[in-house]
Amino acid sequence: MSKIKNIAVLTSGGDAPGMNAAIRAVVRTGIYYNLNVFGVRRGYDGLVNGDIFSMDAKSVANIIQRGGTILKTARSADFRTIEGRQRAYDNIKANNIDGLVVIGGDGTFTGATKFIEEFDIPIVGLPGTIDNDLAGTDFTIGYDTAINTVIDAVDKIRDTAESHDRLFVIEVMGRDSGLIALRSGISTGAEAVLIPEIAVDYDAIMTRLDKTRKNKASRIIIVAEGDKEGGLVVAEKIQKQFPHYDVRVSILGHIQRGGKPSCMDRVLASRLGVAAVEGLIEGRRGEMAGLIHSQVHFTPFNKAIKHIDSINQNLLRIVEILSL
Amino acid sequence: MSKIKNIAVLTSGGDAPGMNAAIRAVVRTGIYYNLNVFGVRRGYDGLVNGDIFSMDAKSVANIIQRGGTILKTARSADFRTIEGRQRAYDNIKANNIDGLVVIGGDGTFTGATKFIEEFDIPIVGLPGTIDNDLAGTDFTIGYDTAINTVIDAVDKIRDTAESHDRLFVIEVMGRDSGLIALRSGISTGAEAVLIPEIAVDYDAIMTRLDKTRKNKASRIIIVAEGDKEGGLVVAEKIQKQFPHYDVRVSILGHIQRGGKPSCMDRVLASRLGVAAVEGLIEGRRGEMAGLIHSQVHFTPFNKAIKHIDSINQNLLRIVEILSL
Amino acid sequence: MSKIKNIAVLTSGGDAPGMNAAIRAVVRTGIYYNLNVFGVRRGYDGLVNGDIFSMDAKSVANIIQRGGTILKTARSADFRTIEGRQRAYDNIKANNIDGLVVIGGDGTFTGATKFIEEFDIPIVGLPGTIDNDLAGTDFTIGYDTAINTVIDAVDKIRDTAESHDRLFVIEVMGRDSGLIALRSGISTGAEAVLIPEIAVDYDAIMTRLDKTRKNKASRIIIVAEGDKEGGLVVAEKIQKQFPHYDVRVSILGHIQRGGKPSCMDRVLASRLGVAAVEGLIEGRRGEMAGLIHSQVHFTPFNKAIKHIDSINQNLLRIVEILSL
Amino acid sequence: MSKIKNIAVLTSGGDAPGMNAAIRAVVRTGIYYNLNVFGVRRGYDGLVNGDIFSMDAKSVANIIQRGGTILKTARSADFRTIEGRQRAYDNIKANNIDGLVVIGGDGTFTGATKFIEEFDIPIVGLPGTIDNDLAGTDFTIGYDTAINTVIDAVDKIRDTAESHDRLFVIEVMGRDSGLIALRSGISTGAEAVLIPEIAVDYDAIMTRLDKTRKNKASRIIIVAEGDKEGGLVVAEKIQKQFPHYDVRVSILGHIQRGGKPSCMDRVLASRLGVAAVEGLIEGRRGEMAGLIHSQVHFTPFNKAIKHIDSINQNLLRIVEILSL
Structure with missing residues (x-):
C-alpha cells in the first residue's frame, strides 16, 4: 500500500x-x-x-x-x-x-x-x-436529530389537539422505512403508528381509539411517508369511522431535514x-x-446498502401497551 | 353599579x-x-x-x-x-x-x-x-409566538434549501390576513411575501428571483394561507418560469398554534x-x-372586530430592499 | 449636502x-x-x-x-x-x-x-x-431575544424546582437596569423581582413567600445583576428566614447574549x-x-444615551398580583 | 411466586x-x-x-x-x-x-x-x-437530554465567544463523572475537556491553545463539576498563561436538569x-x-451501583484530534 x-x-x-x-x-x-x-x-x-x-x-x-x-x-x-x-x-x-x-x-x-x-x-x-x-x-x-425535530413538532400540535379535543394524523418522513415513525410514535405517546413494514390492522386501531377515549387528553396517530395510503387517507378513514371526532392532518415535511x-x-x-x-x-x-x-x-x-428493515417488534408492542 | x-x-x-x-x-x-x-x-x-x-x-x-x-x-x-x-x-x-x-x-x-x-x-x-x-x-x-415558530421552521428548511440550492415556497397561517406572512418574511430574509391584502405581481417576483440569483445561498418565498392561489400553485408557476430551479413546497400547518x-x-x-x-x-x-x-x-x-387590515407598506418595501 | x-x-x-x-x-x-x-x-x-x-x-x-x-x-x-x-x-x-x-x-x-x-x-x-x-x-x-433565553432557562429550572419543592434565586443580566429582570419575572411567574431601580422591601417579600406557600408548585425569585446585593446574598437571606426551604441559586450568565x-x-x-x-x-x-x-x-x-430608567410601576404591581 | x-x-x-x-x-x-x-x-x-x-x-x-x-x-x-x-x-x-x-x-x-x-x-x-x-x-x-441542554447553551455562548474573540471555560454537571463533559466537549468542538477521571496535563492544554490559535473562531474549554480545581481556577490559570486572551467563565448549573x-x-x-x-x-x-x-x-x-467509570479513551483522543 x-x-x-x-x-x-x-x-x-x-x-x-x-x-x-x-x-x-x-x-x-x-x-x-x-x-x-x-x-x-x-x-x-x-x-x-x-x-x-x-x-x-x-x-x-x-x-x-x-x-x-x-x-x-x-x-x-x-x-x-x-x-x-x-x-x-x-x-x-x-x-x-x-x-x-x-x-x-x-x-x-x-x-x-x-x-x-x-x-x-x-x-x-x-x-x-x-x-x-x-x-x-x-x-x-x-436520524436522532430528525426524530427530535418530529417530537418537538408533535409536542406543539398536541397543545392544539388537547385544547380542541382533536385527533391528529401526522405524517413523518420515511419512504421505505418506518423507523422514524416508530421511535417518534413512542416518544410522543401516539395511539398508533402506521409503517410500511407492517400491514395496517384498521380494526385494531379503531377498537383501541374507541377503548382509550376517556383516558386521553389528545389523540395522535403517526404515519410514515411510505405507508401505502398516506396520512390524508388514514385521516379520512378514521373520520368516517368516528364522525364525532374532529380529525386533522399534518404533514411535517422538510423541517425534518434541517436544524442543529x-x-x-x-x-x-x-x-x-x-x-x-x-x-x-x-x-x-x-x-x-x-x-x-x-x-x-x-x-x-x-x-x-442491503439493510433489511428489521423492525423491533418489541417497540410496536410498547406503542400498544402505552396507548392505553 | x-x-x-x-x-x-x-x-x-x-x-x-x-x-x-x-x-x-x-x-x-x-x-x-x-x-x-x-x-x-x-x-x-x-x-x-x-x-x-x-x-x-x-x-x-x-x-x-x-x-x-x-x-x-x-x-x-x-x-x-x-x-x-x-x-x-x-x-x-x-x-x-x-x-x-x-x-x-x-x-x-x-x-x-x-x-x-x-x-x-x-x-x-x-x-x-x-x-x-x-x-x-x-x-x-x-401572534408573536406563532411567528417565532414560523421562523424556527423556516430556519430549518433553509438548511436544506441551501444544501440543495433549492427554492422553497412556504405557506404560513393567515386566512384573511398577511401579517404573519409579512413579519416572518422579513425575519427569514424571504425573496417575496404573498399576502391576501396585495395583488401579486408575478412579473416583479420573477424578475427579482432572476436578478438576485447569484447573491443568495437559498431562496424562500412565504405565502399566506389566504393568498388567492395558495402555496402549491405559486410553486408551480415559479417552477414553470424557472425550469432549472429545484422548487419545493412546505405547508407549515398546525405547529403554528402550539408551543411555549x-x-x-x-x-x-x-x-x-x-x-x-x-x-x-x-x-x-x-x-x-x-x-x-x-x-x-x-x-x-x-x-x-372591525379591524381594517392596514398592511404597513413600509414592511413590504423592506422585504423588497433586503431580498437583493 | x-x-x-x-x-x-x-x-x-x-x-x-x-x-x-x-x-x-x-x-x-x-x-x-x-x-x-x-x-x-x-x-x-x-x-x-x-x-x-x-x-x-x-x-x-x-x-x-x-x-x-x-x-x-x-x-x-x-x-x-x-x-x-x-x-x-x-x-x-x-x-x-x-x-x-x-x-x-x-x-x-x-x-x-x-x-x-x-x-x-x-x-x-x-x-x-x-x-x-x-x-x-x-x-x-x-433585548427580546435575551429575555426569551432567560425564560427558556427559568422554565427548565422550574422543572427541578417543582420536583424538589425548591426555591430558586435566579440572577439575570442588567448591570444598571432591571428591565430584563422585570419582564422575565412576569413571564416566568416569579414570586418577586429585585431590580437596581427600586429599594428591596425584604419584609414584603418574606411575607408574600410565607402567604403564597400553599398555592405554588415552585418558587422563583429573579434578581437583576445590578441589584445591590446580588443573587447569592439574596438567597442567603431567604434561607435564613425560612430554614425549612431548600434554596438554590442560579446565575444565568453569558448564555443570555447568544442564540438565534x-x-x-x-x-x-x-x-x-x-x-x-x-x-x-x-x-x-x-x-x-x-x-x-x-x-x-x-x-x-x-x-x-440619557436614558432615564423609567420602570413601569404597573409591571411591578403585576408581579405582585400574580404571585398569589 | x-x-x-x-x-x-x-x-x-x-x-x-x-x-x-x-x-x-x-x-x-x-x-x-x-x-x-x-x-x-x-x-x-x-x-x-x-x-x-x-x-x-x-x-x-x-x-x-x-x-x-x-x-x-x-x-x-x-x-x-x-x-x-x-x-x-x-x-x-x-x-x-x-x-x-x-x-x-x-x-x-x-x-x-x-x-x-x-x-x-x-x-x-x-x-x-x-x-x-x-x-x-x-x-x-x-443523560442524553442533559447533554443536549449543555450543547445548546454552549452554542449560545460560542456566539459571544466568537464575536469578542474570547476563550470560555464552561463548567458542566458531573460530580464524580466526566461523561457529560466528554460528550459535550466533542459535540461543541471544545479545545480541551477536564474530567475527574484523568489528571489534567496543563502543559499539553497550553501548548494546544497556543498552536491552534489561528484556526479557531472561538475557544471553549469544558470542565466537569468534579474536576479537582473547578472552572474558576482553570480560567485563572489560562488567563495567567495567556494574558492577551479574554478569558470568561460560565457555570451552567441547574438548567442541565430540566427541560423536555x-x-x-x-x-x-x-x-x-x-x-x-x-x-x-x-x-x-x-x-x-x-x-x-x-x-x-x-x-x-x-x-x-458499582459503576467503574470507564472513560472511553478513544473519545479523549477525538477531542484532541478535532481541536486542531
Missing part, C-alpha cells in the same frame, strides 16, 4: 443534520495526519465538474452546530454515466487525490461501488441520512469522521464506517 | 399560545380582589351545558409556560341559537356569576356582543388569536388578564382590553 | 442577537441605493487599525438567523485617545468613506459623539444591546438597518435610528 | 428529564396487565409518611414530554433509619402493595437494597439520573418502564432494568 497524501470529502444524497460535523472531523483528522484535504462541492457532480478546492482547519471552524452541508449536496445524473465517472476520475487524478470520503446514504454507496469497480480509487463511506436504513451501524448521522444536530449526531459524526480518515490511511476501500454498540466497525458498501 | 363578587373565564375560537398565561392572570387577579373565580370549559359550549367549576390560585400554578388552553376551546353551534344563549344565561345566573372574561378572536366577540344585547351580563374580552386581526391592540396574544408562549405573549397576556378583571370591577362591559404602545386600552367589541 | 457614495458599518460594545440582521440590512440597503459598502472588524478598533473590507450582497447571505456579529466587536482603548481617533479618521478618508453606521449601546454612541465633534464624518447609530437602556426607541436590538434572534429582533434590526442608510442619504448625522410605536424615529446621540 | 396485584412507583434522588415518561410507562403497563397502580410522592419520604395514592391511565396523560417528575423527589433522612424503613414497610403492607418500582440513581438503589434485606418487598429499579454512572445500562434516563426529554430519553424511559413492570410480574426483585445495545437487561442493584 502506497502512503496516502491527499484526500477529498463530499456529501451526497439528501442532506442530514450532522453532515457538517462529519466534514469537520474528516478535514481536521486529515490535517492531524499531515494529509492535504480537498472539499468537493455538490456531491459527485463536483467530482465530474472539477468543483474541488483545498480546505484547512479554519474552513471547518464553527460549523459543528450547523444543519445542512457546507459542501452542498446533489443527485448527479452525469455520474450515472460512464463518461461522467471517467471525468470524475480524471479530476481526482488531476488533483492527486488518493483517498475519498463520501458521506451519504445507499445511493451514495451504490455510486461509489460502481466507481471503485471501474477505477482505482480508495473510497470510505460515512452513513449520512436521516432514514437510518443502512446495515453496519446502529444509527446513521441525522443533536448531541448524539455530533458525537457520531465526529467519531466516524476520524474513523474514515484513519480507515483510508490503513488502506481500507469500499467500506462504510459505522458505530455498533459504541465501537467503530467497517462494512463493505454492498452489505451496508 | 353593583359590586362584582363572582367572575368566570373561558377561552373560545382557535387556541393561541399565551391563553394559559391569560387565564392564570384572570384567576389570580380575581382572587387578589377577593372575587370568586369560575372556569368554563370548551368556550361558550361550557356555558350552555353548565360545564363550570370553581378555580383557586393553585389551579393555575405552573401553566404560564404551556401552549394551548387548560380550559379547552371550541366553536359552539348551540350558542348561535337563542335557546342556547338562554341556557348559557341560566347557568350564569345559577352560579351567581356577575362578570365574564372571554378570551378569543372576532367570532368570540361577535358572540359576546349578541349575548350582551339579549341578557344583562357584563363581559370583558381579551384578544387571544395568532392572527393579530383585531383593532384596539397592537398585538394579539399568540414567547416572552412578549406572556407579558401581554399577564397584563391584559389583570386589566380585564380590573375592568369588570370598574363596571366595564362589552369591551376588549388591549395594549397600545404599552398602555392598556379598552375598545368596544363592535370596533375591535 | 454632497451625495454619499461609500458607507461603512461596524458593531461595538457587548454583542447582541440581531446585530447580524442589522448588518445585513445596512449592507443590502446600501447596495440597493447603489452605494459601496465596507465592513469594519472589531468595532472602533478596526477603524483605528484599518481593518476595513468591501462587502457585497452575498457577504451577508444566510446570517439573519445567527447570534453574535460577523463583524466581531470589541471595546477599543485606542479610540479613546485623540491619536487613535485621528488614525480612525485617516483610514476613513483613505477608503473614501462618507457615511458610517455604528451598531451598539451607550458607549458606542458616546465614542461616536466625540468623533463627530473632532472630525467631519456623518455617523448614524443603531441600538444594539440586550439591555434596552437607550432613549429614542421602544426596544433595543437583542427572535422574530421581534429580526424585524427591528431589519427596519432600523434600512432606516440608518436612508438616514445617511438624507444627510443625518449624530443620530440614532429607533422604533417608537412601530414608527422610525431619529434621536441625537446625546439624548439617546 | 404469588401473583402480583398492586404495584407502586416512586422517583428518588436528583430529578432527571424522562422520569415522567418512565412513570407513565410503569402506570400504563401496570394497568395493561390488570394491576392496581399507586404513586408515591417525594421518593422514600412518601413511603415513610404514607403519601401514597391510586393512579389510573389518565393520571399520566400528557406528561411524556415534561421535565421533572410529577411524583416529586427528595432525599429521605427518615428512610436511612430502621424506624423509617419499618414505617415505609407498614405503609406498603397497609396498601397491599406487592411490587415497587423505584426510579433514581445509586443512592436510590442503595436504599432499596437495604430495604429488601430487611423486609420482604419485591423492588425493581430504573436508572433515572443525568450522570450515566450506573452499570447495567448503556445510558441512564436523562429528548427522543432517546423518552424511548429509553418508555421501554424500561414496560420492562420494570414485566420484571416484577416475572418475579424479579433487587434488580435494575437497563438497555444494553438496545436489549433489555436486568442487573442486581449491588452490581448496578
